Amino acid sequence: MILFDSDYTEGAHPSILKLLSETNMEQTCGYGEDEYCEKAARRLKELCAAPDADVHFITGGTQTNLTLITAALRPHQGVISADTGHIAVHESGAIEASGHKVLTLPDDSGKISAQQILRFCEDHYRDETREHMVQPGLVYLSQPTELGTLYSARELADIRSVCDRFGLFLYIDGARCGYGLAAEGADFTLPLLAELCDAFYIGGTKVGALFGEALLILHPALKKDFRYILKQRVGRLAKGRILGLQFLALFSDDTYFRISRHADQLACRLRDALTVCGCPFLIRSDTNQQFPVLPDSVLEKLRQKYGFSYWQRTDETHSAVRFCTSWATREEDVDMLIRDITALLKEA
Amino acid sequence: MILFDSDYTEGAHPSILKLLSETNMEQTCGYGEDEYCEKAARRLKELCAAPDADVHFITGGTQTNLTLITAALRPHQGVISADTGHIAVHESGAIEASGHKVLTLPDDSGKISAQQILRFCEDHYRDETREHMVQPGLVYLSQPTELGTLYSARELADIRSVCDRFGLFLYIDGARCGYGLAAEGADFTLPLLAELCDAFYIGGTKVGALFGEALLILHPALKKDFRYILKQRVGRLAKGRILGLQFLALFSDDTYFRISRHADQLACRLRDALTVCGCPFLIRSDTNQQFPVLPDSVLEKLRQKYGFSYWQRTDETHSAVRFCTSWATREEDVDMLIRDITALLKEA
């Protein structure tokens, strides 16, 4: 079986294990206050052109989302998200468990627009019973989205404007940040994220790390006492240096960007090859997730050899599925997959 | 100005004030453990043919919903509700503040169906990633709904069946219970609610009380330690007898049913008169809330003399509004309202 189920089917990029081994017997203090974390933080701030950012290394994406959102909202506030947003769907109600409603807007290919957010906020503040409703306090975006799509620099700037108008924080979930930055045609950059967002994170778990995310906080109000909240929301690691070391490895020698590019290129190769065969896609993606629509009969046969995620039924005989690539995906496996699908489609 | 904004624009039914005055100097113990609460509880259990029910008198509807739902759910569970449900819209996120997601289904005239709930649960349990999602734990219905509509006995029984199949509690918000029971054509009864529900409440605030709701708990698992949780969720009143006394007054001499009928009849008189004039309604209601669709020009003039709630725009020149009647509504005011609207419609 060859797995394309997710971008976390293997361990870690070898440079990470190497660095962990080399430093293994060194003694450091705990909870991310060691020199490796400091060094990794410095490197990320440089890359983001954000010398004043606070950087926190956190064990996982759900923790990062939960902790930042909790730190940002007052009790009566909620977070605006696409209805396909990770926090709205796949975190078992972690946001609600921390007391806040996720205010979902219908997505367009995984994205929401400045216009939608504007209308939602206008409606809220115009409503005479608004004090009986949840007040929007923060906008959550995923870049790339859960459907592999990307916000353009322009779209992000427009959303920032609406946030400014209604006093909303802007936070970006960059679980797959690398795959977005490396995508062909992407026009956003790390410094742009640092300029527009109040906070965002650069994902490790899905981009080559054993685990771990790097959160950058730009807004001063969110910086204050964040480590208290992070401990409370169980995002701090005793041997915190393990997180710093992983980001040091990923952000040495262009590794993070190189492995992201690798994954994107293989994903797009799959996309382009299937498109040639006439296979439609649920959505146009330039990143490491691809959502072809295939006949159920083809899928059944494919499943004997490959792992992938069922996404949704599109008509009585077809379904959309998801294939993920990653730093660990082998070119020959993608080529074999293409050959197999192409052949099955011909048969079908 | 004559207000039709809500069913709580006046004080309390006079029989309540009378009873409060008569008993004012008596000494009783607190927190609802006095003899008046006991007597009122006994009467409600008789009316509901539910001798084993636990009855709790609670200060308001949001408290009642919040406390019952909190007591019923485990941390990973959410509550299924129509997207128009009170808990989903107008409780400022009280359910989320207690840690639980409201799992909304699109409403049909304020109602959700057994079929929708079935499909939602099937989808949940079929999903391989369900442990990353909120598990449905309870179904919340309003009877009558926020749009004045009613579930039939059959619809309720069907929903109960789905609840049984998926281990869901069934809870009914009866804030306007009286107006439902008194409605022409309504085929549900208090004993039926007691038979089908795990818990439900009989509303006082919107049906003649100063404030207060009577919660009946049928399911043993929900009875255990409920008063602890009620205190924690601030629903217990120090001078608890005030709640018992109000329900005693309301459920003497058929008062609760009589005043509900009064309100329904006046609401339907308004409905029928406007219908004759060709005025459409957002929704067909037999209860004390009516939602006529009127020209904006008519509404502008009406507003100078009457209070009512704006509901929603229906086209460029028309809007739906809400008129509420109650125990306190005067026949002559409704007749005047009818005459005024009729005249304005003719002019328009």
Added chain:
Amino acid sequence: MILFDSDYTEGAHPSILKLLSETNMEQTCGYGEDEYCEKAARRLKELCAAPDADVHFITGGTQTNLTLITAALRPHQGVISADTGHIAVHESGAIEASGHKVLTLPDDSGKISAQQILRFCEDHYRDETREHMVQPGLVYLSQPTELGTLYSARELADIRSVCDRFGLFLYIDGARCGYGLAAEGADFTLPLLAELCDAFYIGGTKVGALFGEALLILHPALKKDFRYILKQRVGRLAKGRILGLQFLALFSDDTYFRISRHADQLACRLRDALTVCGCPFLIRSDTNQQFPVLPDSVLEKLRQKYGFSYWQRTDETHSAVRFCTSWATREEDVDMLIRDITALLKEA
């Protein structure tokens, strides 16, 4: 049986029922935005010499404490309280249920001192692992305390200084505020509370109202969006005017102060008479709660005729109990109680 169990054994001061009856058929808007609430708020602001205060009328004390504390704290913060504080003992964990730890300090006759708070905060900020601990965010005091004692103006000012030094909010629970203001020798005033506190409430439930408390918010940061949070924490009443009307009645003709004085005087009469008989007290109180230490044999006999609260065992044959007086306590009942205890003590 004559009950001295609590200060809420009867209904409401008659002037309240009278005002409710007189205004019963008037129509007003809901949720405390009516003219009666506005008028009552104005009166309280005048009495407190706090023209810029926000006044909210809330259904009960636990709601008031919970909502204010929730609105004031960030997620990692806790509230400092005496270990005898109402929020620490008798609210079923309502503060914890809203996510915050109660940081208790050992009480001295129900009170904590500026010195204790200072030491606690210094210890916290000196501790290298403080980010793994709950940060103090607010000081909660009861005035009078749960043991009937009072903070002097000087003690309150000292506590305010410590709060300023560590960025703590100061909040006072005035459930029995009237009994404190009316106490002989009390040197604090409503304007002083308004000057020193960030928020405090003037209790109604225990001082003659059917129910309800008046919260005054002084600090701008706590004012913002408070009504959203109040709705969420279920402290808003649909027929909100009932709360405003009660405070209007209580604060007309000096009623609130007069009935508080009445209660204090009867309580002190009991205290002084028992002291003459050589009966010790758990604590010296000038307010409406008295805690005599009596032989268990005496208590057993007293219980056949009077209700009162068991407090704690003081030695093998004696226990402290609590007697409460209120606006409704009759002089002749206190005199009879004194005679009975005196006689029983002689026998014993």
Added chain:
Amino acid sequence: MILFDSDYTEGAHPSILKLLSETNMEQTCGYGEDEYCEKAARRLKELCAAPDADVHFITGGTQTNLTLITAALRPHQGVISADTGHIAVHESGAIEASGHKVLTLPDDSGKISAQQILRFCEDHYRDETREHMVQPGLVYLSQPTELGTLYSARELADIRSVCDRFGLFLYIDGARCGYGLAAEGADFTLPLLAELCDAFYIGGTKVGALFGEALLILHPALKKDFRYILKQRVGRLAKGRILGLQFLALFSDDTYFRISRHADQLACRLRDALTVCGCPFLIRSDTNQQFPVLPDSVLEKLRQKYGFSYWQRTDETHSAVRFCTSWATREEDVDMLIRDITALLKEA
């Protein structure tokens, strides 16, 4: 500098890094449902003689405590803990943030007794106002305690009896479980923990892992849907196998027990050597944490060469400090430390 600050100053036991490297390129499914986790779970169940236990591998101790306690308690319940318990002191209010009060009992050398728990529960259920208080729902013990002490098998069995009597869950935090099992004179075993507890965890983070704990759930009510709650409380790792692999490594070739013994022996060597010099200890410990009481002048000099934790002042010129050993502690470092302290004590 040689650090004795904690048991997590180095990376991981080399066998762990080796196993991670060997399996790095294998593809597995995520979230702990892979074969390595399954294999590790099987091994732990064997060692605990608990074939029906559910085993969950969780990223850290605070997560494990938080999630288990959250899963076990109803909203009105709290957790009984020593006032020195980790959840009471050093988790930044994580338990309160999940809505539950920590009901602290005064510790005796880090431990609480069956007798104390019994008295606490009796007092609770005897109190007439108990519904206004937090109900005890679970007993939390640390074995070894935060002070390095151990409960005997007898003490644990007695506590279990009290739990049975009052319907309390019994949960043991085994963050340093290994050091307890390996301690001289310890008379508890893994099978005994499995027999007496409703749940307990075997710590990895502090006993040689990069991070991670193994939770064993014995009580059926706690097993149900635990993974939903674990995801919600952010304790699930995407690349879950990393946790399984670490426990496989630790529980191969007796590693876990061997390295624990190593740490205990070095800690006791330190203890015995200092005792010979007449140095008193805050507490008698047979595990890897030692709390000598030393002159402040000695500590000042020691600090230039060694890291250790300041614990508490014991008199005007002495303080207790903590030294930790671990799998990574070198014999020669301990010997040097002993020589240095001995010399400094002689000088002093």
